[in-house]
Amino acid sequence: MKRKRIAYRPVGDDFSPMLISTSYDMSLFPGHTSSILTGTTRSIIPPARLVTFSTLVFLVSSATAVVTGILVITRSSALHSALFLILNFLALAVLYLSLQAQFIAVIQVIVYAGAIMVLVLFVIMLLNLREENHRCRSFPRRHLAGILLGAGILLIFVQAIIAASVSYPSSLARNAAEIGTSSAIGDLLYRSFVFPFEMASILLLAAIVGAVVLAKKRFP
Amino acid sequence: MHDILNDTIASAPLWAIVVTGVATLLVHAWDEKSDKPVFWIALAGIGVSAVLTIWRAPVAGTAYSGMLKTGGAASAWTLLFLVATLLTLFIAWDSLGKAAAPRGEFTILVLFAVAGMIPFSAGNDLLAVFIGLEILSVSLYTLVGLTRRRFASNEAALKYFLLGAFAGGFFLYGIAFLYGAAQTTNIEDIARRFAQSNFPVLFLTGSALLLVGLAFKTGAVPFHMWVPDVYQGAPTAVTTFLITGGKAAAFGAFVTVFTMTLGHASARFAVVIGVLALCSMVFGNIAAIPQTDIKRMLAYSSIGHAGYMLIGVQTASVEGAGGVAFYLLSYILTSTGAFGVVAAMENEQGEGTRIEDFAGLGYTKPLLGALLSLFLFSLIGIPPFSGFFAKYYIFLTAIEHGDLWLVLIGVATSVVSLYFYLRVMVVMFFRQPGENQPVPEAGAWTMIAVVLSAAGVIALGLFPGTVLDLITSVF
Amino acid sequence: MPEEYIPIVLILLCALAFGMVAVWLSRILGPRRDYPEKLTTYESGVEPVRTAHERFSVKYYMVAVLFILFDIEVVFIYPWAVRYRALGWYGLIEMVVFIGILLAGYIYILKKEALKWD
Numbered sequence: 172m173k174r175k176r177i178a179y180r181p182v183g184d185d186f187s188p189m190l191i192s193t194s195y196d197m198s199l200f201p202g203h204t205s206s207i208l209t210g211t212t213r214s215i216i217p218p219a220r221l222v223t224f225s226t227l228v229f230l231v232s233s234a235t236a237v238v239t240g241i242l243v244i245t246r247s248s249a250l251h252s253a254l255f256l257i258l259n260f261l262a263l264a265v266l267y268l269s270l271q272a273q274f275i276a277v278i279q280v281i282v283y284a285g286a287i288m289v290l291v292l293f294v295i296m297l298l299n300l301r302e303e304n305h306r307c308r309s310f311p312r313r314h315l316a317g318i319l320l321g322a323g324i325l326l327i328f329v330q331a332i333i334a335a336s337v338s339y340p341s342s343l344a345r346n347a348a349e350i351g352t353s354s355a356i357g358d359l360l361y362r363s364f365v366f367p368f369e370m371a372s373i374l375l376l377a378a379i380v381g382a383v384v385l386a387k388k389r390f391p
Numbered sequence: 392m393h394d395i396l397n398d399t400i401a402s403a404p405l406w407a408i409v410v411t412g413v414a415t416l417l418v419h420a421w422d423e424k425s426d427k428p429v430f431w432i433a434l435a436g437i438g439v440s441a442v443l444t445i446w447r448a449p450v451a452g453t454a455y456s457g458m459l460k461t462g463g464a465a466s467a468w469t470l471l472f473l474v475a476t477l478l479t480l481f482i483a484w485d486s487l488g489k490a491a492a493p494r495g496e497f498t499i500l501v502l503f504a505v506a507g508m509i510p511f512s513a514g515n516d517l518l519a520v521f522i523g524l525e526i527l528s529v530s531l532y533t534l535v536g537l538t539r540r541r542f543a544s545n546e547a548a549l550k551y552f553l554l555g556a557f558a559g560g561f562f563l564y565g566i567a568f569l570y571g572a573a574q575t576t577n578i579e580d581i582a583r584r585f586a587q588s589n590f591p592v593l594f595l596t597g598s599a600l601l602l603v604g605l606a607f608k609t610g611a612v613p614f615h616m617w618v619p620d621v622y623q624g625a626p627t628a629v630t631t632f633l634i635t636g637g638k639a640a641a642f643g644a645f646v647t648v649f650t651m652t653l654g655h656a657s658a659r660f661a662v663v664i665g666v667l668a669l670c671s672m673v674f675g676n677i678a679a680i681p682q683t684d685i686k687r688m689l690a691y692s693s694i695g696h697a698g699y700m701l702i703g704v705q706t707a708s709v710e711g712a713g714g715v716a717f718y719l720l721s722y723i724l725t726s727t728g729a730f731g732v733v734a735a736m737e738n739e740q741g742e743g744t745r746i747e748d749f750a751g752l753g754y755t756k757p758l759l760g761a762l763l764s765l766f767l768f769s770l771i772g773i774p775p776f777s778g779f780f781a782k783y784y785i786f787l788t789a790i791e792h793g794d795l796w797l798v799l800i801g802v803a804t805s806v807v808s809l810y811f812y813l814r815v816m817v818v819m820f821f822r823q824p825g826e827n828q829p830v831p832e833a834g835a836w837t838m839i840a841v842v843l844s845a846a847g848v849i850a851l852g853l854f855p856g857t858v859l860d861l862i863t864s865v866f
Numbered sequence: 867m868p869e870e871y872i873p874i875v876l877i878l879l880c881a882l883a884f885g886m887v888a889v890w891l892s893r894i895l896g897p898r899r900d901y902p903e904k905l906t907t908y909e910s911g912v913e914p915v916r917t918a919h920e921r922f923s924v925k926y927y928m929v930a931v932l933f934i935l936f937d938i939e940v941v942f943i944y945p946w947a948v949r950y951r952a953l954g955w956y957g958l959i960e961m962v963v964f965i966g967i968l969l970a971g972y973i974y975i976l977k978k979e980a981l982k983w984d
Contacts, residue, residue, distance in 0.1 A: 357949030
């Protein structure tokens with residue numbers, strides 16, 4: 172039995188149990204930082220609906236997003252980080268859905284949680300990363316500086332969002348239901364945003380050339 | 392349908408570059424050895440685009456439902472990019488040939504980068520600006536890592552990519568905040584709502600994030616960490632492109648997005664940009680002193696030059712914008728010239744860029760030595776070369792806006808910069824060449840680029856007023 | 867509102883439960899007659915000798931990164947397809963230009979033999 176664990180298995184096998192176990196972990200830290208965020212949305216959602224299903228969805232998915240986000244940057248195994256990142260992306264997709272942004276939510280799952288994470292896992296396998304070296308576990312001073320800086324920026328963002336949601340309460344959520352659908356995005360993207368759309372093909376083309384130049388095995 | 396045709400004609404310089412880029416890609420795909428046709432097609436495309444730019448210059452307007460500025464100031468920026476690209480291609484032809492790097496891919500990616508620079512600097516909508524930034528960045532990341540077998544090149548590409556992606560994230564976050572505040576991504580509309588807003592916290596946060604993204608691209612302190620490693624590690628031809636086109640695009644976007652359009656924001660951020668300018672001037676010019684590698688030295692000095700240009704940016708005025716464009720033109724010509732000489736000095740492995748490798752260049756290759764001295768004089772800002780007038784106009788504008796403190800520091804750091812620029816000249820003219828030091832052979836295209844640059848530096852020094860008036864008139 | 871998505875959540879939960887229950891049931895109900903030969907990893911009859919933590923070749927990366935780029939292209943096509951009739955000829959030309967540019971990239975990939983498995 173032990174031998175079976177070490178030997179090769181399709182990567183997909185290991186995914187789902189991991190995902191489930193982490194979603195249980197989430198309940199250990201409910202509302203870790205989401206309390207700040209709920210403060211911001213309170214004024215957007217009418218007070219009468221505060222403890223409805225949508226609030227619950229928001230609380231669970233945002234708590235998942237925050238906790239998995241922290242786990243992504245604190246795990247010493249790159250593979251674990253990547254798996255938590257998938258969960259983080261899924262939680263974000265749920266958040267997008269609760270904001271009525273259906274198209275973005277689907278794209279988040281298909282492109283980010285799907286395609287891009289496959290690439291990330293490929294790269295991890297390509298680099299043959301093992302557990303990160305335990306030498307740097309002694310919490311260097313620059314980590315502290317980074318945390319302080321990050322906390323400062325978070326504080327500014329949160330303050331800005333709270334201030335904004337107080338000053339114009341309903342404007343941020345206005346028309347949300349109409350602008351999130353694929354057909355609304357299609358109307359915008361192929362009428363007024365034609366230019367960025369066409370330029371996106373140049374961006375993809377540059378990326379194609381870049382991938383071939385940098386990663387092709389034999390290149391002149 | 393009719394609109395789209397008009398818009399396409401108005402933005403013809405951009406499409407000329409895009410078509411050239413795709414054409415070179417197809418030609419190169421069909422025949423791997425086809426460096427030469429690719430080179431000529433690229434030159435033709437740049438020429439056509441330049442003609443179209445000049446043709447459209449008198450008609451300032453916007454295209455694609457207000458996404459892109461065309462004509463006017465946009466034309467001025469586009470011409471700067473085209474000049475930088477043309478001279479870079481000349482240098483790259485010899486320099487990359489020597490390093491056996493893929494010249495075809497270099498040309499293709501440089502054209503794509505220009506296709507990104509134009510919307511980056513002339514976007515009238517933050518989404519257009521952002522996609523321009525991304526096209527430019529993706530092309531540059533690849534270009535920096537073009538010499539795959541050199542470790543320094545790989546390291547530079549990875550560093551540039553990681554930090555650049557991070558800075559791009561800041562920029563995108565800023566766009567999100569501004570969209571949240573104004574509910575539009577059109578820069579002019581954002582500026583209007585910003586001015587009307589009596590509670591502009593979201594606007595300020597968004598603008599500050601945009602500022603971080605832009606300052607990173609310009610390489611201003613404290614967002615300069617990538618500059619020395621990337622400029623030193625990249626192949627010299629790519630460094631030339633980064634320091635000329637890359638810098639011009641960053642300042643073009645800075646001026647267009649931040650100073651000219653978000654005027655309300657830049658008035659509030661004038662002090663912040665002033666401090667960035669101060670730090671860049673002081674740090675860049677002091678850190679350049681102990682450098683032993685000329686590419687690294689010029690990289691640090693480019694941080695200092697970014698500082699001088701930021702003085703013009705923080706005045707948030709038409710004169711300031713014109714001054715920055717003039718400075719960029721001068722800086723593009725001077726840097727291409729200097730890096731052309733450096734590229735000629737390099738050997739196949741990219742070695743030979745230490746300052747001591749230049750010992751005796753004034754005797755062994757008097758023309759190269761004299762030209763490099765000319766470019767270094769222009770970088771210091773000694774009359775009658777263009778670099779002097781570039782600094783002069785920027786300082787003059789700043790004094791008129793009451794920013795004497797910045798000008799004083801600018802002058803003081805220019806004096807400091809004398810030391811490390813002159814040191815190269817001392818090595819070139821007063822030091823004997825080493826025993827088995829190879830005598831560099833500058834290729835024909837490199838010499839064309841260097842001589843053209845030198846002519847430009849002198850011409851700008853002779854007729855600075857005419858050129859400045861011409862540039863300022865389109866802003 | 868999120869309530870609309872409850873059926874989707876239910877389907878997801880069902881799928882998850884089905885997968886887990888199936889694995890669990892087969893472990894419980896299936897007969898277990900283990901012998902060393904049977905416990906070795908199935909590798910198409912090849913003797914498994916190395917660990918699973920093996921380095922992938924850069925070839926996989928090449929395919930994956932090119933896949934993502936064309937995957938993103940498809941993302942752009944989806945909202946276009948939804949609004950295809952409303953956009954008319956104008957929309958068709960836009961998409962032809964977009965795909966045409968990327969087609970040049972595809973030709974480049976093919977000609978450079980970036981997808982060749984050698």
